[in-house]
Amino acid sequence: MSIEVSNVSRRFKGETAVNNVSFQAEKGEIVGLLGTSGCGKSTILRAIAGLDNGYEGTISVNGNPKRGTSKELGVIFQEPRLMPWLTVVDNVCFGLAGTKAENQIKAKKLLKVVGLEGFENYYPKQLSGGMAQRTAIARALVTEPDTLLLDEPFSALDAFTKLQLQDMVLDLWDSYQPTMIIVTHDIDEALSLCDRVVILKGQPGELYKNVQLNQPKPRSKADPELAKIKEEILYSLGLSRNTNEKIAKEA
Numbered sequence: 371m372s373i374e375v376s377n378v379s380r381r382f383k384g385e386t387a388v389n390n391v392s393f394q395a396e397k398g399e400i401v402g403l404l405g406t407s408g409c410g411k412s413t414i415l416r417a418i419a420g421l422d423n424g425y426e427g428t429i430s431v432n433g434n435p436k437r438g439t440s441k442e443l444g445v446i447f448q449e450p451r452l453m454p455w456l457t458v459v460d461n462v463c464f465g466l467a468g469t470k471a472e473n474q475i476k477a478k479k480l481l482k483v484v485g486l487e488g489f490e491n492y493y494p495k496q497l498s499g500g501m502a503q504r505t506a507i508a509r510a511l512v513t514e515p516d517t518l519l520l521d522e523p524f525s526a527l528d529a530f531t532k533l534q535l536q537d538m539v540l541d542l543w544d545s546y547q548p549t550m551i552i553v554t555h556d557i558d559e560a561l562s563l564c565d566r567v568v569i570l571k572g573q574p575g576e577l578y579k580n581v582q583l584n585q586p587k588p589r590s591k592a593d594p595e596l597a598k599i600k601e602e603i604l605y606s607l608g609l610s611r612n613t614n615e616k617i618a619k620e621a
């Protein structure tokens with residue numbers, strides 16, 4: 371489904387955390403929300419997920435304004451948030467309607483997709499961070515949500531696991547083309563996964579710019595065009611030192 375965030379602001383006790391942010395995710399698009407810490411990325415994602423209704427502005431799904439959670443929206447948080455007293459498979463099934471047998475079949479199928487075949491009966495404390503996050507991904511997918519909202523899903527993981535799970539996200543997208551909004555502060559992650567990157571800046575966070583990425587996926591990490599875009603993004607976030615002058619001259 372398509373998601374439209376229009377003029378969304380969020381204040382906490384009179385302090386503005388997000389100021390007048392608007393952007394769209396078209397159906398099947400992978401959109402990155404990129405920005406430095408504290409600029410309001412999670413706040414915006416929670417509003418889209420329906421977990422926070424205290425914002426001003428409008429969030430529309432397929433053109434219809436909405437508030438509140440929906441089964442069509444799957445959320446993957448930065449940390450896995452598994453229930454420690456349930457096994458991997460039961461964590462994935464938790465809260466599902468349907469018979470236990472049916473649910474287990476569904477969950478086991480997804481656990482295979484995320485590379486956890488054979489670990490179904492493990493408890494969360496027996497899992498590595500990457501395995502726990504894979505379980506959380508399977509749990510988000512088990513309701514077959516049309517749209518996935520991911521809040522820095524891989525930021526706690528080592529570089530290798532992160533790359534593997536990023537590839538998994540692309541495979542998932544290939545399998546049914548869900549709309550995805552991925553919060554990240556990892557520019558490489560945004561550049562390898564996203565069709566468009568929405569850059570937020572400042573505190574309160576405001577929309578800075580939209581960067582369209584038309585390169586076919588999977589993308590080479592060595593793509594010179596992407597390297598240039600990365601420098602531009604670093605520059606626009608005030609994080610590039612050596613290329614500031616060069617890009618400023620070209621602009």
Ligand SMILES: Nc1ncnc2c1ncn2[C@@H]1O[C@H](COP(=O)(O)OP(=O)(O)OP(=O)(O)O)[C@@H](O)[C@H]1O
Pocket residue numbers: 382387405406407408409410411412413414555573
């Ligand atoms: N429930 C809350 N009550 C008060 N202030 C909040 C609340 N949630 C967020 N904020 C404030 O809103 C601002 C944005 O927070 P948010 O968590 O959205 O940032 P973020 O971009 O996700 O940062 P990070 O990359 O570190 O996760 C921060 O200044 C934060 O202190």
Ligand SMILES: [Mg+2]
Pocket residue numbers: 411412413
């Ligand atoms: Mg956050």
